Amino acid sequence: MRTSIQAILSVTFVAAVFFSAGMNSAAEESSFADDLKEVASYAFGQSDAALRRIENRLYHAAGEEQAALLAEYEAQILSLLQAECSPEGRSFLCRFLADIGGKASIPVLGSMLSDADQFQLAVSALEKITDDAAARTLAERLADASEKDRITLLEALGRQKAASSAAAVRPYLAGSAQESLAAVNTLAAIGTTESCGLAAAAIKNATPEKQILWADAGLKCAEQLGSTGDFSLLEIYRGTAFPVQVRIAALHSLIRMQPDKAEDYVVEGLQDGDADLASDSLSLARTVKGEKITDCLIALLDAAPDTQKPAYIEVLGVRGGQKVLDKAVTFAGYAHLNTRLAALKTVGALGDASFVPFFLQQITAGGAEEQRTAKEMLTVMQDGQTDRTLLDTAVSGEDVKLRAAAIEMLSERRAVDTADTLCALAYDAPAEVRSEAVHALRILGKPSMTGQMLFLTLIPGLSEVKPVLPQTIAALIQRGSSVAETQSAAEKDAPVTRFYNELKELQKKGELPADTLRGAVCLVLDTFALLGDDLSFTHVQEALDDSDTEVRKAALGAITKFQRADALDALQRRITEEKEDGLRSLAYSSYLSVLKNATVLPGRVIDAHLDYAFEHAKNVSERREFLAAVAKTPSIRALQLAESLLKDPETAGEATRATATLAIALCGAWPQEAAVHLNAIAASDAPAALKTNVEKARALMAHFGNYLMAWEYAGPYFEENLMATHLYEKELLPQKDAEKAPWKTLPMLIDSPLPVALEFDRIWGGEERVVFVRTLLKTATDQDLILAVGSNDGCRIWLNGKEIFAIADGRPLVPDENKIPVHLSAGENRLMMAVYQQGGAWRATARLTDLSGAPAQGVEAKVQ
Structure with missing residues (x-):
């Protein structure tokens, strides 16, 4: 709507202007002349109405492309500039000549160059006039100008960028330091092959000091000349006499413009004596191709300081190749930790399944960092034979620790196709291998393996296996129930319940050793505790009365999980x-x-x-x-x-x-x-x-003052993969039936940055959740008050069961940010607030004030 209104107003304004211009052109011109007279005598502090009118007329004429009218305006302005005019008026009018002036303005502005008071005005206007005559006018003034004014003129010519000015600028390359700098900058700004060639010739013959001083302009000219195939100036700036930033810029330009020589440039840079340039070349080595670079890096690696070796190895890893892989292997046992880790990562990135034994050795014999890195590399290794090699090691390896490590990595790689073999190892392997196999089946096992895992509880002498069995059995059962979501608890727990009942029958019959049966029963009770459902609780509860001391002991441990x-x-x-x-x-x-x-x-x-x-x-x-x-x-x-x-x-x-x-x-x-x-x-x-x-x-x-600090809480409430903004839309237990919610006293914490805040993040932490808090407000009389609240993030508030405020936005805590009118009835009033956590801090404040903002009187807050 705003855009359409602006368009209508614009059309109306233009129509009105045209209408008035058509009615009385003579009056218009007379008015412009009158305004110019006022400008001629204008001084700062006086009314600028005439200036604004002139400004509007000039911009309007320019906008409507009324060339004839603009020419008339320009002529009147030029006439005034050659007569008596105040400095302020002259400055105002010259500004417009810079925008609308043409050939007619150039002689007048040129004449002003000889007047010290008008010099800068004239230069500023002339440099914006694109006609070559303006450039010639500025250039012609160079010879007679003072050094200060000459520098001003040179800079103006640079901004004007007229190719014809280059020859006039050239003589001043031999001037003083400041003058020659202005001249070379002007030639670079003009940016033609001719102007840059003139600058390059001067740079090549200049003293080293001037070459450095002119480096910015020189690099611009070198870029332009390089585009024509002339790289001589870039080669000069790559030399060791120049600051490293200049050398790096020249190097990058040469590589970009001569890709066929990029490899050689990078090799030279890598071997340069300047550490910064060598470091930059190392970065370039990540992307510039060529075996010379790889060979150079390998050759430099041995002599590089230990602090730099990891960077060399990392870049070599990016480049890849068999020679890099072979070199990285030799550094896997190097004394410097970060070098060893970089070598391991490179071997992992470039190696194949044949390096599985190498990494398993690191996992079993290396330090903590080497173990972590080796596991990370084996986890992401892409070779399709990796799982097969790990499994072969797990089954037939000679070293028990290597076999166990191989099984752990199969679990990390989520190699589900190896589950059957691991299940067999759980029954027939050394103790450490068995234990790791059972543990891996917690991730890799199939629900159909539940019975096999349960039977393991009856095998004597598996002390290493049995501590991890309950977790694996529970995981297999829960995995099966997630596939069949409609299963009841009884159906879900059927295998373990059936096995448990069979154990109880065997105990009665005495068909197996009592210790074996007792151990199996205890492990199943631990499994029930992990399952955590009603049926599992019933079994654990019954076991509390078992005649066997060890069974009762296991049941006591299990029931604490409920x-x-x-x-x-x-x-x-x-x-x-x-x-x-x-x-x-x-x-x-x-x-x-x-x-x-x-x-x-x-x-x-x-x-x-x-x-x-x-x-x-x-x-x-x-x-x-x-x-x-x-x-x-x-x-x-x-x-x-x-x-x-x-x-x-x-x-x-x-x-x-x-x-x-x-x-x-x-x-x-x-x-x-x-x-x-x-x-x-x-x-x-x-x-x-x-x-x-x-x-x-x-x-x-x-610090509490009149802030409400007496609260009970229920929650926090959250659902997996559900954001707090979605929880905001759900109706949770405290909203449905507050009295059935598990309310407890909200604790206060010391060392609080904001003493009056309820600090849910410090009490519980977590994200994407909501907590409900409530308090009882008691007053002897009816009162109309203001409830001032702040929350991080959003909140919802209920008073006596009625929602009185809600905001879902994520926001920082600002105490008293929201001021909500409330009516408290005589007696007890129930205030409940839900505060949502979307991430980061999770806090809230609340207090009662009277309508003027003063602390409320006669209200007591208590927990219910």
Whole structure:
């Protein structure tokens, strides 16, 4: 719309001008003459209305290509310039002669060159007039001008670029340093073969000092002459007498213009005594072809300093060839680390499957960096025989470590066609090879191999294999279920469940050694823990009551992987019923482990279990273990329980540390209660490091002001391969039914760059996710307030279940960026905010103000 309006206005303006011009041309001309009179007496500070009118008329006439009218204007301007005119008016009019002036202006402007006050005005105008007469006028003035003015004239001729000026400029190549520099620059700017030839002749005969001074202009002329086949000036500037930047520029030009000689130029550059030019030539060697360059680099490599050898080898690797490969192999054992690594990378880039043993040797016997590089090279090696060679080594190699390394590389290369052979090795190979084969099948195995892996649990003496078996079995089952997405949990786990039930039957019948069966059952329980579904949990839960001590022990380890309330219930029962002290203690430790890692359980559930854990800590060791766990589950109940152990001299130290940790975390949600403990510790003889953190927390609280810091959180919520902007469109549990979400107290962190910010990135980290936070706002009366929020990235806000604000944009945190009018009813008001993380920082701030921006009064924020 704006473009069309501008077009209409433009047409209207032009029509109006034409209309007025047609009505009274004489009046128009009279008006221009009157305006010129005002310009003649114009001085800075006076009204410039006449100047603007003249400007408009001149540009309009030029735009409409009204040559006759422009000529009339030009004549009137020239007449005025030859009469009385103020310096300001003269400057104004000369500017327009530079744009619209023609042949008629040249004599007048030429006459002004002899007036020192008007010299610069005349030069500036003449250099923009393209007629050769203007160039001659400037050139003719050269002989009589002072050196300063002559330099000005030479520079103007250079900007004018008139080929006819070259001969007039030539004599001044013999002038002073500044004058000759201006002359050579002018000839280079003119840029014709003739002008550049004149400059080149002078450069060749000049002193070394002048040659260097003229280098910029000389290179321009050398380029022009080079385009005609004359490379003599470029060869001069490639000489050692010139600064390296000049030599490099000349070298690049010669290579570009003479590709047939590029190889020789690069070889010479590589051997040059100037390190910068040699380095630049090394870069050129990446792309310029020719065996001479390769041979030169190989010859230079041995004598090059260790710090430069990696660069030579890298460039040789880019060039390629058998001789490069052979040379790189000799440096694979060189003393200098970076040289060795560069050699390994070159061998990997140029070598074929015949180098597999070479790299396997590096993996098994080299240092950490050599191992990493060798693995990287074998992983990306393109030779189609690489997998075959690795597999042959894995099957029939004499060195066990090399065989294991070969299997590891097959896994890294995702060589799925080798799975059957690796499965056979899992049954019949040395222990280290078996273990690596089982581990590789976690990536390469087929779901149909699940039974074979399960059967391995029954083979005696496979102690190296069994620690990795559960991971491989679980991976095979999950891979099978991903192929058949409609499978139920029972169908998915069918092979392992069936095998587990068979093991239980064999135990009853006593048909296999008890130790063998026990070991197999324990490995299957570990597999159930990795599968993590309801059916697996049921099997693990039942195993907690097994009569065999080792089975119960394995079940206790497995159940800690399940984050669910019934896992805690099952562990409670085990704590209560277990008769063996060691297992009972393990059950208690497992119970605390589930509690402190229970990210999906709500705070009220965790608090209830903390009470149970506190009551059932039967000795000092367990009470200390309880304090270590409770410090990681911040809630007011956790703080109360830790406080109760402060008076016990056997746990006082641990209790002090736990209460300090909890008070710091709770200083936002429970400021009064936290302050009591922080102040007490600050006044005590607690360790200095602990008191330092306490002081930081007290300083943090002093910055809170009227910002809302009492929050509970649910989440973070995320889905694999789903961006936060898409999560923004989804309805998650806190939105559907807030009371069913697993709310827990949001902890505060010390050392915050912005004390009033909720720092989700420091608490959890991660990207492409969202966290929900909520607080309870209590007020005795109805209030209309402003909720001032900032967030990184977007956010959505609900008050009493109604969405009141939303922004999906990625943005930095700016406190109080959004000011949202809110109405709080007397009593309790529920405020919930979702803050989305799109990458980088992930934070938010919120506070309440009255309508004038002052802190809100009579509102209390509490966790629910």
